[in-house]
Every structure is written in C-alpha cells, then in structure tokens.
Amino acid sequence: MPHYRVRFVNPQRVYQNLKPQLDAAYFEVMEGGDFIDRHQLAAFEEHLAALVGTRYAVGLNSGYDALQMSLRAAGIGPGGEVIVPAHTFVATASAVVNVGATPVLVDVGGDFNINVDLIEDAITPRTRALLPVHLNGHMADMVAVMDIAARHRLPVIEDACQTLGGKLNGRAAGAWGLTGCWSFYPFKILGGYGDGGAITTDDAGLATFARRMRYNGEDRQTGAYHGHGFTCLLDNLQAAFLDVKLRQLPAGIERRREIAERYRRGMEGIPGLRLPHYDLPGYEDVFQNYVVRSTAGDAFSNYLTSQGIEVLVQFRKPYYRYEDLKLVDRGFPETEALSAEVCSLPIYPELTDEEVDEVIAVVRSFYHL
Numbered sequence: 512m513p514h515y516r517v518r519f520v521n522p523q524r525v526y527q528n529l530k531p532q533l534d535a536a537y538f539e540v541m542e543g544g545d546f547i548d549r550h551q552l553a554a555f556e557e558h559l560a561a562l563v564g565t566r567y568a569v570g571l572n573s574g575y576d577a578l579q580m581s582l583r584a585a586g587i588g589p590g591g592e593v594i595v596p597a598h599t600f601v602a603t604a605s606a607v608v609n610v611g612a613t614p615v616l617v618d619v620g621g622d623f624n625i626n627v628d629l630i631e632d633a634i635t636p637r638t639r640a641l642l643p644v645h646l647n648g649h650m651a652d653m654v655a656v657m658d659i660a661a662r663h664r665l666p667v668i669e670d671a672c673q674t675l676g677g678k679l680n681g682r683a684a685g686a687w688g689l690t691g692c693w694s695f696y697p698f699k700i701l702g703g704y705g706d707g708g709a710i711t712t713d714d715a716g717l718a719t720f721a722r723r724m725r726y727n728g729e730d731r732q733t734g735a736y737h738g739h740g741f742t743c744l745l746d747n748l749q750a751a752f753l754d755v756k757l758r759q760l761p762a763g764i765e766r767r768r769e770i771a772e773r774y775r776r777g778m779e780g781i782p783g784l785r786l787p788h789y790d791l792p793g794y795e796d797v798f799q800n801y802v803v804r805s806t807a808g809d810a811f812s813n814y815l816t817s818q819g820i821e822v823l824v825q826f827r828k829p830y831y832r833y834e835d836l837k838l839v840d841r842g843f844p845e846t847e848a849l850s851a852e853v854c855s856l857p858i859y860p861e862l863t864d865e866e867v868d869e870v871i872a873v874v875r876s877f878y879h880l
C-alpha cells in the first residue's frame with residue numbers, strides 16, 4: 512500500500528472531534544441495556560424526519576433494506592418493471608430484482624443522474640415505479656420526475672442514499688416521492704459504525720408497514736403478526752451514534768461546500784478535466800462525493816494514487832456489464848463515457864485546507880501546470 516499523504520476518508524479524525532459525545536452515547540446505551548427499539552432510535556427517527564421535512568422516518572439496517580421495503584410497500588413484485596438509472600450503486604437495481612421485479616435501466620446525463628428526457632421511452636404497460644437516484648450529493652431533476660410520474664400514475668421511490676441534506680427548490684431530497692431511502696453506511700454523509708439505513712415518508716400506512724416488517728411483521732404494541740417480515744431494524748446503539756452525528760451535519764455540509772469551492776478555484780478551466788459544479792437554479796448540493804471526470808481515465812487516477820492522494824474510482828465498469836447480474840444493456844452512451852473518466856477526490860469536513868491544496872497541486876502537476 513502506498514503511503515497516503517491525503518486519505519480518502521478519515522474516521523479517526525471524526526472520532527477525535529466527537530469523542531465526548533459519542534462516548535457518552537455509548538455509555539448511556541450500554542448502562543441502560545438499550546439495544547433494540549428504545550428511545551434513542553425514536554429520537555433519531557424524529558430528528559431525521561425533521562431534517563428531511565417528512566412526517567415519518569423509520570430506521571432500518573441498510574440503504575438496501577430501505578429500497579426493498581419501499582418497493583414492497585408500493586406493492587411491486589413479479590411482473591412489474593421499475594425504472595432505475597444505468598449509473599448508480601448496484602443496490603438500487605438489486606433491490607428491484609430481489610422483490611421479483613425487473614429493473615429497466617435509463618442512461619444518465621452530465622450530472623451523473625437519470626436523464627429525465629429518456630424516462631418516458633422506457634415506460635411500458637408493466638412499469639410500476641420510478642426509482643431515481645440522487646448521486647454524489649446532487650439531486651436528480653425531481654420536478655421533471657414527479658411530472659412524468661403524475662402523468663403515468665406511477666409512484667416514485669427516491670434513492671437518496673448519497674444526498675442527505677440536499678435540496679431542490681427548497682424541498683429536501685427524500686421528501687418528494689412515496690419514500691426517500693437512506694443509507695448510514697460508515698462513509699456516507701451521515702455514517703454510523705456499521706450498516707444502517709432508513710426510509711422517510713409522509714404516508715402513515717407505509718411507515719406502519721415498515722415498522723412492522725422490520726421486526727418480523729410484528730406490531731410491537733399488540734404482538735400480532737401482520738405479514739412475513741424481516742429482521743432489519745436499525746440498531747439502537749447505531750441510532751444513538753447517528754443522532755450525535757446528525758447534529759453536526761449542517762456544519763459538515765457547509766464545510767464540504769467550502770472544500771468544493773476551493774477545488775473549483777484550484778482546478779477550474781483545465782482542459783480534459785470536468786468538475787462537478789452544475790450551478791443550476793434551485794439546487795442545493797451537499798457534495799457527499801467530489802467526482803471529477805478526466806479524459807485521461809486510469810492514467811489520472813493512478814497518478815494521484817502514486818503521489819499519495821487516495822482516490823476512489825466508482826465505477827470503471829458499469830454494473831449492468833457484469834454478466835452474473837443478468838441485466839439488459841440497452842445502450843447507455845453517457846454512462847459508458849463517464850465510467851471511463853470518473854475519479855472521486857477526497858472530500859469530508861475534517862479535511863484541512865492544506866490537504867485540499869495538496870490534492871489540487873497534484874492534479875495540476877498531472878496536467879503539467
């Protein structure tokens with residue numbers, strides 16, 4: 512392993528900064544023996560719903576479970592088709608497959624999100640839902656998505672796993688569709704210390720369905736079973752940690768925006784390098800990731816690594832090209848083009864300005880600047 516001068520993530524620094532609060536949360540849970548569905552979970556759900564602006568949030572044990580639970584709640588199963596973007600984390604499509612439905616992939620645009628102009632061509636009489644993804648901290652064009660959904664009478668499930676705190680026209684990611692799906696995987700913008708997830712929704716029936724199904728179908732008040740469910744409750748200990756970190760989220764997003772601006776000032780205008788700033792009216796981006804596109808592809812990402820800058824390449828090979836996934840490749844030119852060029856630079860609130868400048872200097876040196 513090369514010696515990295517700038518790490519891609521830095522959980523140790525997060526812990527240093529929040530040690531008193533996180534340790535207090537740990538001791539409270541341990542001393543109370545509060546592991547399953549206790550007040551810490553309820554408090555976290557309340558704070559998450561308030562942040563997103565929905566009536567309910569239901570804690571689950573992963574973003575994947577948020578997706579599959581939402582699909583089940585919408586009654587989607589065998590014979591149905593669900594529209595998903597061709598460029599996303601594989602779990603978006605896997606959730607559709609694992610409820611027995613068929614993902615129908617649609618190419619993305621220059622902002623890495625589903626190209627709304629291509630959605631209607633992919634709708635068939637079997638389409639049961641639209642599943643847009645808000646990738647990298649930038650929302651999909653939800654005004655257009657909701658309009659298409661209304662015209663075709665389709666529910667919308669938002670894969671918002673990468674855009675907690677993001678907004679469009681003042682309305683938060685995860686507050687537009689039937690549900691918003693969240694992941695608290697350690698390196699998401701709100702990360703726990705293991706897997707975690709949630710759905711947000713305004714639908715009381717859906718929230719009740721998810722609360723029962725996450726606990727094997729049981730109504731915790733009456734003990735009655737209301738269906739064959741799952742074991743996918745967000746751990747109370749994780750909820751306690753996440754509630755601590757949620758309080759830091761607005762400040763963390765501000766810092767991410769500062770870093771993004773610093774990157775922009777340092778790298779703007781380099782031929783062959785595209786930066787992830789869209790400057791669209793109404794969009795409030797949170798920069799969960801800072802994904803640049805270099806026409807040099809691997810030569811660019813390998814150079815950064817060799818110079819001690821830890822980067823992530825997601826994804827050089829689109830998920831639909833993995834034969835074992837048995838997905839239909841209808842031809843996705845933008846996904847193909849960006850996949851050859853993507854490179855995620857380090858971005859997290861604990862990154863110092865000096866480190867950001869080091870990344871910029873290495874990028875500039877790749878271009879002989």
Ligand SMILES: *Cc1c(COP(=O)(O)O)cnc(C)c1O
Pocket residue numbers: 572573574575576599600602603644670672673693694695696706707708
């Ligand atoms: C992280 C992520 C998921 C899955 O979340 P898990 O908690 O890892 O199951 C789904 N979709 C997107 C876009 C993600 O980034």
